[in-house]
Amino acid sequence: MAAQQLIIFDCDGVLVDSEPLAAEAYERVYDKHGMSGVGADIIAQCVGMKQADIIIRIKELTGHHLQPEQEGDLWMVTRDLFSEKLNPTNGIAPFLDTLKAGRCVASSSSLERIHHSLAVTGLAPHFGEAIFSSSMVKRGKPAPDIFLHAAEKMGADPANCVVIEDSPFGVEGAVAAGMTAIGYTGGGHTYAGHGERLKAQGAHATCATWTEVSDRLNGLGFRL
Structure with a gap:
């Protein structure tokens, strides 16, 4: 389906x-x-x-x-x-445990690295084979290729996709794909002005916790 x-x-x-x-x-x-x-x-x-x-x-x-x-x-x-x-970001596991909407991963990393990351953090069962790497497309982020590829493979219209990204390049690519971007600033590499940079690239909103992400997704009409 x-x-x-x-x-x-x-x-x-x-x-x-x-x-x-x-x-x-x-x-x-x-x-x-x-x-x-x-x-x-x-x-x-x-x-x-x-x-x-x-x-x-x-x-x-x-x-x-x-x-x-x-x-x-x-x-x-x-x-x-x-x-x-390596650890999962704080609060992501319970967020995924209750998520009902379709989900996938679209990363600039190699497939081997993505699978290893999800395995060691215990997140792999939440995604199965719905994992896409920039190695699958011609251009990496900030080009929209990886996001459009993921949407096509998952059978979703880009207009119905929300991308959760921590990097300006990722947000730029998501916006170029015609998708809504939420900037995530809850990782250990966040910095002063991080959220502002993400918004400058077109992020709909920025969130430092997965509770905030849930609230934003609810506001966008997503089934959580």
Whole structure:
């Protein structure tokens, strides 16, 4: 049956509190290969991008370029950090437990990373196979491709989709897809002015808790 209403969740920073750990992984890998200075401040400017675009952006910002044969280290270090320390965002599990509307994941991360993240945090059963990665489309966020792909596969009209995103790039992509975006600011990587940046990209509202997200979705007529 086609989903009449669809909630599209970003993964990193929305479902799982992964962005601080991901930033640590990038810093470790670049340091390992003799490229210092790729810290949280640099990675913060790349949140929401797929890995290939992050590597390009880091080169633009710092002059450091991770070679293709070195890129595999990123997943190995990230996987180990996630296995040891990754947690779901606060309140997401009970929110998903009672959610009746259609839902899926649309993330810039690889499928392997998304599945690992959801498995170690216990969220995987809430989504089954309704998981979409930017590896499935030509362009990553802020292009709308991943959101349009997810809606098509889930049988939903973009006008009936709400995207929950923590990054300006993600919000921009959701709006470009003709969807309503809710900005989520409850992750460990949030910062002063985070919500304002999301609103500047077109977020309908910003929420720091899943209770606030529920209230916004109710206001939009979603079945919760």
